């Protein structure tokens with residue numbers, strides 16, 4: 001909403017107010033409507049009466065009038081422009097006012113023909129960046145963050161989980177495999193009354209429209225633009241359907257060819273043995289476990305079903321025993337009000353404790369991150385004193401003195417050695433100079449890895465899912481350096497990041513690099529993002545022993561590079 005106001009040239013004060021609000025809402029632990037119902041929303045800092053009124057309006061009618069009115073004032077494709085990396089409301093307003101551009105397509109044409117250069121603030125380089133950005137937007141069109149998709153299907157799960165007709169209910173597809181982004185959502189349900197199940201699904205979802213309704217499949221399109229499909233199957237077909245619709249395609253192809261080698265056939269309706277006379281007989285399986293077993297395989301968890309060696313490992317009995325949420329003991333990388341976080345150190349501690357964590361590694365921004373209120377040395381010392389005092393009090397959670405220290409463009413760190421030596425844990429991250437070329441960016445990060453005070457490399461590639469690709473960096477080389485120097489890499493659990501990517505996580509493990517599962521929470525409610533990092537860790541084949549913050553507080557400290 002703030003962005004729309006800015007394009008329309010509304011006064012800066014109103015714009016700022018909406019920006020703050022959307023940040024608060026974006027960081028809530030659960031949906032705003034749910035928190036409104038429980039009375040928690042009013043207690044959030046910075047949420048005033050008019051915001052509460054808007055949430056109420058949204059819960060009741062599914063819309064916010066002020067929002068609809070604003071939207072009506074803007075041409076339809078206008079908001080797509082804001083998805084281009086680095087293309088903010090100011091630029092959108094400039095191209096709209098001066099060149100009448102109001103869609104991605106029009107902007108692309110203008111950039112190609114060099115017309116943008118005529119505008120102040122649009123250099124030739126900007127044009128090239130805009131074209132690259134438009135490509136990215138096109139590539140990401142119709143994709144959703146894992147966390148957003150989970151949120152969208154929540155009403156369906158609620159409506160069906162307690163429904164009398166429901167026998168079994170599971171999420172399937174890429175959502176179940178915990179892909180970082182998904183195109184749509186799939187549910188598989190076995191039901192005693194398919195028609196009632198279909199009705200309950202549609203009613204629960206209140207979709208934009210129902211795109212297909214049959215006896216076994218219902219498809220809806222949600223207002224956010226995501227399709228949700230539900231397959232309704234007889235109870236005895238459930239395991240086969242669940243396996244089939246969980247995918248991935250590649251995994252299913254490999255499974256079918258394995259079945260074939262064993263003179264069997266596999267599809268969404270079953271696993272069949274083929275007799276000498278060619279007659280097919282279903283091998284009855286009551287669960288996915290039994291399907292895998294019938295093919296001579298250990299059970300393959302959904303996260304691993306990408307045909308990346310999981311079938312071979314299952315055959316040899318060498319699948320990893322994947323890390324579980326409850327095995328993560330420390331909440332790592334949280335920001336507080338010392339830098340750009342929303343809550344105090346003790347508030348973050350209490351929230352981490354409530355989630356079952358036994359220690360909290362506070363990691364505010366370092367001084368060069370001025371835009372994020374990075375800490376001057378005197379602030380660092382003030383925070384250390386507070387942490388010492390809290391630990392002396394002993395409130396049931398242990399605090400560690402950490403920092404998210406900027407890696408400066410030349411590869412040096414943001415404090416001198418005397419300060420760095422005083423931290424319990426240093427996470428080093430890149431927050432600037434994203435445009436260095438690959439050799440320079442790689443050398444910069446490896447220089448940080450070599451620094452004896454660096455324990456962890458934060459969000460290694462800097463990607464923002466569906467918004468911008470990571471910077472150019474030789475990940476393999478950085479991981480090799482981490483292995484050599486005993487530096488861990490972070491999986492940043494912010495749903496927009498999930499960086500390091502799970503594909504690289506598997507490689508990190510092969511190289512012997514240990515991993516930290518971090519929330520990068522900027523408020524109490526998002527410490528739960530630790531568990532999004534667990535999802536990516538599982539997808540990257542990680543076990544408890546690969547994860548540093550699955551260690552107890554003392555062992556965690558001892559395992560950090562600085563203490564090795």
Ligand SMILES: [Zn+2]
Pocket residue numbers: 404429431458459
């Ligand atoms: Zn960061």
Ligand SMILES: [Zn+2]
Pocket residue numbers: 333335404520
């Ligand atoms: Zn951070």
